[in-house]
Amino acid sequence: MTTTRRALGALAAGAALAALAPAGPASATPRHRRLIAHDDFRHGLRQWVVERERGGSVTASRGILDIDVPAGATVWFKRPLEGPYVLEYVATPVAEGGANDRVSDLNNFWNAVDVRSPDDLFATPRGGALAEYDQLTTYYVGYGANTNTTTRLRRYVGLAGVRPLILDCTEPLLVANRPHHVRIVSDGSTVRWWNNGRLVFDYADPQPYTRGHFAFRTTWSHFRINNFRAWSLIP
Template identity: 80%
Template sequence: MTTRRAFGALAAGTALAVLAPATTASATPRHRRGRLIAHDGFRHGLGQWATELQDGGTVTASRGVLEIDVPSGATVWFKKKLEGPYVIEYTATPVSAGGVNDRVSDLNNFWNAVDVRSPDDVFATPRGGALAEYDYLKTYYAGYGANTNTTTRLRRYVGEAGVRPLIYDYAEPLLTANEPHRVRIVSDGSTVQWWNNGGLVFDYRDPAPYTSGHFAFRTVWSHFRITDFQVWRLFNHS
């Protein structure tokens, strides 16, 4: 069995402490959905989204599918700012059908993202899709099946160039080609969770949590089909 490494970044961002790893075994979510606060069924184009593409590619939304087919870095932002506590849910399928970009890799997300260069408007600072341009975010960043489907990691960006503090670093679980991955992201105060297909992948308690900001799909040289994007207020929260 592969040994997992789990790390918690300390406040200074320079030291690491060992944390108990999350488990991908069957688990019951403790955070129940309340009212729906945002959604996109991907039938009316990209009006709710903003794209940042490093080297072109295509991003389309039609017939119930957000399709991202790109040769390098791509970030697709949800334009509405989200305030916690909330739960994000969506389904993503990595396409492997012989296409030029059908590399199964990088089901990634930013959430509660704020750009320190324009903290009141994440879109006021232009970015071109290369990963280093996002170092100036304060955000959580999940990379599931990244690095050609060899790593699964959680980072907590602190808004400094070249500094991407690592929280969890796993060699599994990874992406399965042409299979749906049902993602659930929990932002509830200090509780930060990322689920896939009912398994708890990341479970982090942040002593200084990011509780609001923007969500994005992020990938690199890949082809994804995404459906059923929904954001829910947590049960018993207004």
């Protein structure tokens, strides 16, 4: 089966599952939840590490993480997260005529570990170019990437130049100036990524990544992000 067919199958399943999705962030089996991370973006970037390829601005104030950049940028949550957990945030792609208001690339890394320094993701400095992340083991979603034409799930394996593609979709894509409510589930072999109640990716990983760092990632774009939360899922 081609990755395209698999992706369409996942999307069809997602449409059906979305109607049954729980109101709160949880996997299919009901769990107790314990808040393990959050940021209301009113106290600057003290919980984050910013890596920028070329200029632009990344600020956190008045409840908004504002990422306005002309090239690649990655904003890492400093603390690693360990599953099972569910993570949520809201991101709005800005299209108001600004220099970087190109609606593209609502991307995420999660469960990221650098194979060169497994206990310290930040031991090797990076400048924000995408190729600098090849030596991570991590999941990566590029939602509305390539000038809002592709939506893909990758599973990085820690090798330079190798970014294995798991699922490749032609939709869903970004909608300008519309809030996108993202939910990421890391639950053992279950890897799920939702947007606005729709299950976009549902992947069963036989060798799952279960802990590591989360990041917002984009390139040449402008996003406003709020309501970052993560919960541990307790049976």
